[in-house]
Amino acid sequence: MNKFIAIAMCLTLMALMFGCDNAKKIENSYKWPILEGFPKPQVPLDNPMSDEKVALGKQLFFDKKLSANQQQSCESCHMQQFAFAEPLSVSVGSTGTVHRRNAPALVNIAYNKTLTWAHDGITSLERQILLPMFDESPIELGITGHEVEVLARFKTIEYQQAFNAAFPEQPISFELIVKALASYVRSLISLASPFDKYAYLGVDDAIPAAAIRGMNLFFSERLECHHCHGGFNFTQSTGHEQQLIDRRPFHNTGLYYVESSKAIFGYPSKDIGLAEISTLAKDNGRFRAPTLRNIRHSAPYMHDGSVATLAEVIDIYAAGGRNIESGQHQGDGRANPMKSQFVKGFELTPDEKKDLLAFLDTLTDDTFLTSPKHGFNEKE
Template sequence: MFARNLVWLLGVVLLGAGGVYWLTDTAPEAPYVWSIPAHYPAPLVPADNPMSEAKVALGRYLFYDRKLAGNGKQSCADCHQQAHAFAEPLATSIGSTGELHHRNASALVNVAYNKTLTWSHPHLQEIERQVLIPMFADNPVEMGIAGHEQQVLKALARAPYPELFNAAFGDEEVNFLRVTQALASFVRSLVSFSSPFDRYAYQNDDSALSAQQLAGMELFFSERLECHHCHGGFNFTQSTTHQNQPINRFAFHNTGLYYTHQPQSGQWGYPEHDRGMIDVTLNPGDEGLFRAPTLRNVAFSAPYMHDGSIATLSEVLDFYAAGGRVIATGPLAGDGRKHPNKNQFIKGFELTEDEKQALLAFLESLSDAHFIRNKQYANPWLLDEQPAVDQ
């Protein structure tokens, strides 16, 4: 009982009634029904792209279609794999042309609730805008559509797309505005609320969490460890907005991952190829700031951090216990704990081995096995319809 009361006191249980609400000016012919329990709030939806089952269905085909890439070799799902909570088991992604990226592919878990999108852009708040980056950006190349627009649009005229576009938009016209709206609708539909933690906290199932997991939960929400300050709320991230909380809470933090000498500038800080939010805002105080991701399904989405530089959850706990990271040798050598922008809550702590295992067990309790196996989110194409990726 104490542990459940702790959940309430720390604001994990939602304020206000949940249920399904239509939050746009224009409703579709059939209101979209969210696959979320009644006690959770509904996500906010753009008025110019209301959710519909038909758009989600179209977006699902597009998400898994390698012909959406300029060279036909990569789909969204190649970097966002369902078995890994729509992340991927690589430190950083590889684009359709083989170009190595500098960022880890974010898990697409409850993205509909994200106030901001991507690792370090404080102003990118609409999925419809975000999907344009992997589709058209050329530095680095991801899907590589730029310069191949007509080829891609032609590929999207094949079956079953005419029927899908007609169901979603009322006619068979294919254009990139519709593509982005459908993709955004499918990504918004990827909701996950069936973890053991959910059963314990919101369905009054006292048996859903073990004694070890309960002990880990109390550590997670303790002022001693401070985890909940950056990973709080029902979605375990500050970057959360919904019908009951339209305000924006600042969700970007420097965790002391790097403080290294940069040969080009002669300065100390984060590696020059990715300095975090400062690359968007140009504010020196924003160096090393990255968005705190949701911890839902975190056990499925290794490796961790914006650059995938920490391999396991156990190592993540070691990193935070140390109050940052010390790299002894190599081009990134330095003491991240000394970075002047490091978040005040990253101050280090001590854990016994039993406490560490309890905390890991609690993080495991945020895993939703149904989410990674849900056939509604799986690849709708037959295997022989999907061209193989060139090796």
Template sequence: MDKLGLRYALLFFGSWLVAACQPQSTPYVFALPDTIPPPAVPAENPITLEKVTLGRMLFYDTGLSVNRSQSCATCHQQQFAFAEPTQHATGATGEVVPRNSMALVNVGYNSAFTWAHNGFTHIEEQLLIPLFNESPVELGVTGNEKEILKRFTSAEYQALFKSAFATEQPSFDLIVKALASFVRSLTSFNSPFDQYAYEGDDTALTKRQIEGMNLFFSERTECFHCHGGVNFSQSSTHAAQSLVLQPFHNTGLYNEDGKGAYPERDQGLLRITFNQKDMGKFRAPTLRNIAASAPYMHDGSIATLEEVIEFYAQGGRGKGKSNPYKSPFVKGFNINEDEKAALKAFLESLTDHAFLTNPKHGPLLNQTM
């Protein structure tokens, strides 16, 4: 068991005891269309309104970082679909994270987490990385646990913890559970596409967007093979789904040595499995609100949607086109300029503007970031 795995086990040891003394709490009701099933919620952390409220407070609190310089919201900003408009994230101590901040859109529907890890199946596990990671340091909790926990002993936090967990005493076990509950509450199913496809509004999409939708779901472009399902990501699951898919794909971004190598700084799933066939494999992210979450790819190396479309039309980039580990779905396709514009227009129709501005997802009224 690696260090993060051990930490997860220790943090959640005794969850049954915490659950046994849960307060009278308010079950959280997801704001979902009738056609969308709720996300799966782990039995050891049932979602409640009180946990979501506490998690929301914590998400925007810079006190979670070692030097009070950053919060979760620093790298996950609501107006950018809870992503960040920079190529790479930067940790609280200035260390650069080699990956682009992923959008937190319908995260509760994910069957895998981070860009390239097949061992995390719950948000609670993933949250340990930004909190405790040491290389690179993100929030910098490791070694500073006692000092940071003291910051959450104010009367306001004591009341929030007591309401959510029947104890005024903060712990990282409870902090992680509250943060996970807030992140699960970030659901987005009110885009023009949703209104067209699920609400029966034939006027919600323009003629051009419908043309782009037909291209997206065609065998010519094959976009839907890696970005299918209710969340436009095959790496998804929900409460009514028994089949769990965790696909990771090599898209042909790199081929450093002519034999398939990705840059040493980040070789994807290979770093976890040590299986050479996993070289350069990364998780296909959701395309919901994709127009708001630039730049793109795991390393933020593609700036615009137009460039993304051209990248896939070319079947990769540079030498990466001939990467022997490249996904068979990334083979390139013929597309003219009008069709490119239509495909972009369809991707823009996946933007849920209400989600990007919903005050219930922002900081609490009495909270400063």
């Protein structure tokens, strides 16, 4: 081997080793707000967590200057009091474009193995954040075509200081904006609910007896809720430093079975779920199971926000799917042949339903929904 090539390879390897070692040191200095014994989320080596990145990301998340027309920020569709979701069936972009999907809650998203409602290839926040920023169909922040103008807005003294603290000696760029936003969103950890106190801190009276009965129903084979909403994050879409395997958390829940030319295998053609990406018929109507943490505050529900209340969600699963008796999407989802094996229906007494709802309420983390650490204070 040419000695100059060998020297170059050696220097490159040393640089990579130094870079990884430096990233680990930065990552190790960040204190995750997690319970003792809980695994840490996975974080890309090229974007280790730091308090400075989180602070910058938070500032950007709430700033409408990030949209081309300065009409929306990330927070416009992800509001803290609604578990960083919004109380609309589907989102509306900065230009007024009505989207087809409900804004997902950003709860413990650092632990998500997959992101968005129906894409198994988007597994990092750095990649996912590009969609609302630059996507043209539908338009969200609408930056495409306005990159120079938008980026110039962040070259103020205040932002330059914040960027320099987070990314020393690097020029302001969209790459750094994305990294900062990803860091902030990863910091949105919710592990201080009454259920957490009961299950992980051993506080026996942290949840009422009705909720304990509801918990037993939730984790029973009779209801089978835990198959799609299991683990400490109550979603099958979970990954962390001790769990690297993708458990393929996409399911057809029998929400639709439209028998018309405007449907594909029962789901409205405007959104057939994972099949749009995989092109596989078996994936028609499959959407990612969301976390149930803070679920009481993230209504409406389902990928299209078509279910208004938790009580209605339970009724649909108890029936084994949703039967729409009239209207555009008329059809009996209970008969959808692509429906998950876990959505088979069950009987529930009125008291048992109350108990189940009581359990779901124990997944509410009031601190997460109100803490200034996550939210925006105009005096900051």
